[in-house]
Amino acid sequence: MFKIADRHFNFSVSYAREHGKLFLLWGGAGALFLGGVTVLWAATLDIPDLSSLESRVVEQSVKIYDRTGSVLLYDLHGNMQRTLIPLSAISPNAEHAVLAIEDPEFYTHNGIKPKAIARAAVMNLVGGDLLGQGGSTITQQVVKLTVLTRDKTISRKLKEWVLALKMERQFSKDQILELYLNQVPYGGELYGVEEASMAFFGKHASDVTLPEAAYLAAVLPAPTRLSPYRAGESGRNEQLDVRKNLVLDKMYEHGYITKEELDEARAAAVAFVPPKDRSIQAPHFVFYVRQYLEDKYGEDALERGGWRVLTTLDADLQGKAEQAIYDGAMRNDEKFKASNAALVAIDPKTGGILAMVGSRNYFDTEIPGAYNAAATKPGRQPGSAFKPFVYAEAFRKGYTPDTVVFDLKTQFSTACSPYNQTSDGDCYSPDNYDNKFRGPISLRNALAQSINIPAVKVLYLAGLRDSITLAKSMGITTLADPARYGLTLVLGGGEVTLLDMTSAYGVFAQNGVRYDPTAILRIEDAAGRIIEDNSSPVGTQVLEPEIAQQINDILSDTQAREPLGVNAVLSFPGHDVALKTGTTDNYRDAWTIGYTPNVVMGIWAGNNDNSPMQKGRVSGLVVGPIWAEVMQYALSIYPAEYFSRSDRQSAQKPALRGEWQVPGGDGLVHEILYWVDKKDPTGVPPINPANDPQYTFWETPVRAWAGSAVFAPPPQELQPASAGTQIPPQQPQPGQPPVQQQTTPFYYEIL
Template sequence: MLIRRRSFREQAPRPRTLLIVLLSGLLLLGGCGIGVAGGARLAYTAVMRDLPKAADLKSRPMAQVTSLYDRTGAQLLYEFYVERRFWVDLRDVSPVMIRATLAAEDVSFYTHPGYDVRGIIRAVVNDLTRRRSGTQGGSTITQQLVKRLLLSSEQTYIRKMRELVLAVQVEEVYSKDEVLELYLNQVFYGNQSYGIEAAALSYFDKHASDLNLAEATILAGLVQAPSDYDPVINPKAALDRQDDVLSVMVRYQMVTQAEADAARLEAEAFAYKQLRTDIKVPHFAFFAREQLSRRVDPEALRGGLSVITTIDLAQQQMAQDIVTKRVAGLKSQRVNNGALAAINPRTGEILAMVGSVDFNNAEIDGQVNVATSLRQPGSAFKPLAFAALFATRKFLPATTVIDEAITRPDASAPSGIYRPVNYDGKFHGTVTLRSALANSYNIPALLVQETIGTKELVRFARALGIVTPLPEVESLTLGAGTVRLLDMVGAYAAFANDGIRVDPTPFLRISSKSGTVIWDATEVRGERVLPSEAAYMVTSVLSENRARYPMFGTVLDLAGGRIAAVKTGTTNDYKDSLTIGYTPSLVVGVWVGNTDSKPMMQVAGSLGAGGIWKEFMDTWLKGQPQETFPMPATVRTGMVCGVPELLYVGAPPPQCGIAGAGPVRTPRPTPDLPPA
């Protein structure tokens, strides 16, 4: 919004200003028993001390509505505001609304110099007699604007005199039309509506340019006391106030008597629109609002923004439907909620976010966004440890480790000993790291963590975007920490994106109300957080369907033989069931459980969250080209530790076993199972 100003510079008080101060002192202080000369001198000193500059009327952005849209920019998701306001130029306000405003507030606006002597006298008399009467108050439109934007609302004579002086100065800087335009966009009309455009939309569901006489006079009458004249709560008071406004308009020949009578009859039949806050995809909308407050300067946010988000409404609805349907199917296993987050790993764009099966269901705490809440990841955390190991360039998927019973000191355990076991209760002997990760064996994962070091695992997780509490304990790789589903999806996105992490974002573009672009997603650049070789090796393991068949079978295989990397996670007490997986262009994480963390009835990650993940991936990717994960130039296939596997180009010979693996033995072959 651009306001045209007249030239203005610091200068000595003009005779008109001195006259106003003198007049004010006589009227306001003289009546209080102070001498004429003493009153004027005292008034001048008090008024002119630290007086704001009239030219600062627009120094602070006027609070306006921030609007969030879907990725097409066509669908409004949500609006929020400090003050619900939509700026509108004076030329876009109905002429009858302008006339009604002048009749209600300042009929001589276009002829006075910023103050109205008769209005001042009327205000003083009413103040001294404690009366409140008349259609108009003692303040002109210019004075009201000065009070709202440059002064406080304290009720003192000094503040009133400062208001008068500033009103004169404002009209020396701005034209009458500019003052009126500012006023119509500033004043409060009740019903969460600041400014005439918001009021027209709130009460009549139309733009300010389309208001007719009946509507305009109802709205103009509200400004004096929005609560008292609220047409929804006090329709009679609103009609009485409208009658006052129409009477002034007739008296000053702004409308005919017949037009005024017709407007009164029309207003009696009004059915006012109650302001509603309709929010599409509320979990995502509130998340975007929170992120906006962190990313944008508070003053810019107060001034109102137009935000194009990343959400794809069609895919969002598909995700919501799948989560809701699948969770309903798990009700008999004591499951009441689910969440999903989907992002583009190359750009970080959040394409879908399901925070719960039903935002409005209080019984499941539906308003809690589980996609951004703290939960335990279970074995879905293991790929981070294996990636950190591969990043050392000393170990490969062919490296072996013995999966056998181990014990470790644990002061928190009753026996003082930690005895980890596998999910299936068995030990599998010597296995490759590929088999260990694909089948989610716990003992090998613990040995991997010991090899890289717990502190290094925490550091590595931080680099991948995990910012939540991570305890430095033996079982961290098994999911002992707390994470957010969205953060985990962001971490897996680095695997999908060749080791480059792009922060998950709900925004495509953020613009001011004037159209200035504040932030644009096209300017975002990712950061390499792990070597491309390590990312590819993790992806190679997680995308090999047959490698996970011994433990999981074919339940996670996508339709049509489509290649996708995937990992599940289940907490020991079945409080959380997760599945996170990806293609080169899509990463999806799913959580299933109960919002209050009550245990489910043995719902594993592959069977609970896994079903949602597979259906969502199959549906989203249907009809799209098959994608493969490109092998980095620094990785090739060759004989490694006696088996054909991935290896680093130009690196020293890898270690064929890791600490705790014992002598290297030929791993057991993966059994052949038919594809899903």
């Protein structure tokens, strides 16, 4: 075998010796031919006159319009600001920061870096995108900024390399760096380091400090996402701060600064000048749209796309909403210590966003106003505004608006005694917003009046996991693993965004049909070609129509809502309007969300720093007047529509249709767990109700309540044959809390 292999090897060596010159000849000829073609092709490429570039960019800028196409909300380059300055007028800090993070070998390469190109090619090949990473030098970026379009093609990339080599021969390194620092976009209408320095810091590029220079360089990869005015709850753009520190680290790595300078710059507090551009309408919405475009189509499309973006925004409603939010937030700041508010309005028939106001004033740096409290995740706790999703899931399982549970002080934690009425430690015994307990109450009244204790019981009956699943299907995107939540979820224990909540309520308005929220109607390129068209959205049935109609009927029932005391503000005679309020128990968030069949609107109020509002103030007082003002305007400009209401079908089981006074086999009145099996509510009653781990906890306060109250018996035919002594006929009276005792706790799984 080895002899055969040796013969093959010797033959190969001999063949290579004999024909090697021929291979070299043909290979050399091929290389010369390709090189000659490349040289001839490269010779045809000229660097154009740079003086014409500014008008070229303006002509291709992206314009964002309202839904009519007649109101220009924002022209990304309509007020282009660029001040050309020599390299000598730019701080060395600014130069070095850019070089350190963008192209440390700028002064040693000849325009391209073959190793970087090869590395990028390998990464692109592994990632399945041959044109993904570019390995670009500053010279290549100047070519892209001044000569070529930004479409990703192999031929364009080849041109970029050739032109970069030619540019290095035609211009000095300092000239190329000067071109770059004067041409590079910093977001919106800002071009060049001088305009960015003036806009961000109120000073010339020659005067920026080291940390300021690091920020200028940090913005460059993604001027929208890394904008200093794209603030988080802290009032700053945390991603930008991280990138700034990376720039400083690179400056230290490449010898531009000392370790002491690095530490001082990282720790330095840098203040940004408030944005001065007032040529933008609906700024929170515009930047929401802009982020969508950047995420889907890339930053290049925003800079050079020349697109006409037709959005879903109703400019009239937006104007009314902005004024109402501003007036209401300023009023609330003085009266209730709630300094901010946000609003979202959606067309539930399409999912189109009609209005979005992310703060009382986008340009207000005190709160800070640029933070979009309407859409930024993870959001805020919704309070009782989350309850309709849980009640809807309960109705799906067979409970009805007439089903009765007991509103009594109850301990829900099986780690504690049912006689322990505190929420200390592992215990959980919530209160109602008014600290009153109503005894037996229908689910209709409990939801309409936003009573907490019945809501916790409904979540247990409906199931935590199933309730979260329904909420997610309706549009709530921020809820995590159900294991993270407990029975507090129904009182707003999870974080949600106002946009998600408003969109999800739209499912009720549309009889269970879900339309994803969208801000875009249509996008056209400069030639009129359609890039994106959402004018005919398709919805998904995620909730049974009859269940949605039950929720609509309850939330629009002003009579059932009357004891809540908000009808004086939240009443719209002649219109079918459903609504729900919500306030977190720590008074940090107040909500009102409501809808008609053709518009759904949500408002949040509170403080960006999550500090509490004035205690004792419910959402009806803080948010209600603002919501009512804007909804009244919406009702005046949109046609009146009314909810569908199907015939109500009575449940077969007496307990599910509200017959709570039926005595059990022991002759006593009982909570609903005596009559229904949580796993099969419409089936036969449980043989031993005490097998349910919550039974004793719910029954204990009922026993105490029944001992201090008497009530009328039900019709004779509804009493079970095994019923004991009849109970004297009188009307129910609320009872006193049971006496504190200690018993052995039960443990249970609520999922």
